[in-house]
Amino acid sequence: MAIPEHQENSKNPMKKKKTHKTPEANFLYELNSFSKSKDLKSAISLYESAISNKTRLNQQHFNTLLYLCSIFATDPESKDLALTYGFRVFDHMMALNIHYDEASITSIARLAAVKGDGDYAFEMVKKLGDYQVLPRLRTYEPALFCFCQKLEAQKAYEVEEDINKVGLSLEEPQIAALLKVSAERG
Numbered sequence: 760m761a762i763p764e765h766q767e768n769s770k771n772p773m774k775k776k777k778t779h780k781t782p783e784a785n786f787l788y789e790l791n792s793f794s795k796s797k798d799l800k801s802a803i804s805l806y807e808s809a810i811s812n813k814t815r816l817n818q819q820h821f822n823t824l825l826y827l828c829s830i831f832a833t834d835p836e837s838k839d840l841a842l843t844y845g846f847r848v849f850d851h852m853m854a855l856n857i858h859y860d861e862a863s864i865t866s867i868a869r870l871a872a873v874k875g876d877g878d879y880a881f882e883m884v885k886k887l888g889d890y891q892v893l894p895r896l897r898t899y900e901p902a903l904f905c906f907c908q909k910l911e912a913q914k915a916y917e918v919e920e921d922i923n924k925v926g927l928s929l930e931e932p933q934i935a936a937l938l939k940v941s942a943e944r945g
Contacts, residue, residue, distance in 0.1 A: 782814045790823050799831045803844050810851075818860065821852040825866035832873040845870040861892055868901040877905030881918055896927050907936040912944040 780788070786809050793802040806824055809816060828845030831837040849867050852859065859867075864887055868880035881902035887894050899922050906915035915937060922929060929937070 782809075782812065783817070783820075786814050786816070787820060787823075790820060794823050794827055797827070797830070799827050799837055799841060802827050803840070806844070806848065816851075816855070816857075818852075818857050818863070821848060821857060822860070822862045822866070824848045825852075825863050825870075829866040829869040832870050838873070842870055842874060858890055859886075860890075861887060861895055861898055864894070865898045865901075868898060872901035872905040875905065875909065877902045877909065877911065877914060880905060881914070881921075885921070893925055894927075896922065896930065896933070899927070900933065903933055904936055907940040910940055910943055912940045915940050 786805065789805055790802060793799075793805065802824060809820075825845060825848055828841040828848065831841035832845065834841070845867065849859075849863070849870075852863065864883050868883050871877070871880035871883065881899075884894050884898050884902060887898070899918055903915055903918040903922075906912075906918060919929065919933075919937060922933075
């Protein structure tokens with residue numbers, strides 16, 4: 760006697776049922792794929808599509824987009840696109856009242872530093888305290904290196920002071936940058 764097809768699948772544990780993923784899950788899957796392949800343009804296109812389809816975005820979605828924008832911000836061909844969308848994504852995240860974390864602040868600080876705005880980068884790092892989140896050394900680096908590059912020694916020292924205040928220790932690249940700005944500014 761032949762078993763009807765709908766019963767056959769339930770008795771055979773090796774056959775998987777097709778699952779319907781949510782738009783959010785599909786978005787994350789595709790976004791992670793673009794992140795792994797470092798494809799900023801496709802990630803932005805996916806983001807635009809998600810917005811037009813009213814896909815609910817979460818912190819993980821935004822962090823991935825911000826990360827991609829921050830790594831492309833130093834690429835001459837992608838810099839403008841990365842900066843434009845990086846700040847747009849961050850503003851969208853804030854408009855939705857999605858709390859930022861250390862990763863999102865590190866990315867936005869990197870974008871600000873590429874624009875030459877060390878003040879904004881440092882302000883964002885200090886805002887982590889609003890959420891009782893401790894920054895990491897990588898979170899401070901964009902502001903510190905931006906101030907050092909622009910020979911704004913006093914501001915660089917303020918960043919160093921804040922780093923020490925939260926219990927972090929400078930490493931060789933940060934010390935070298937501070938020594939260089941100190942030597943150049945006397």
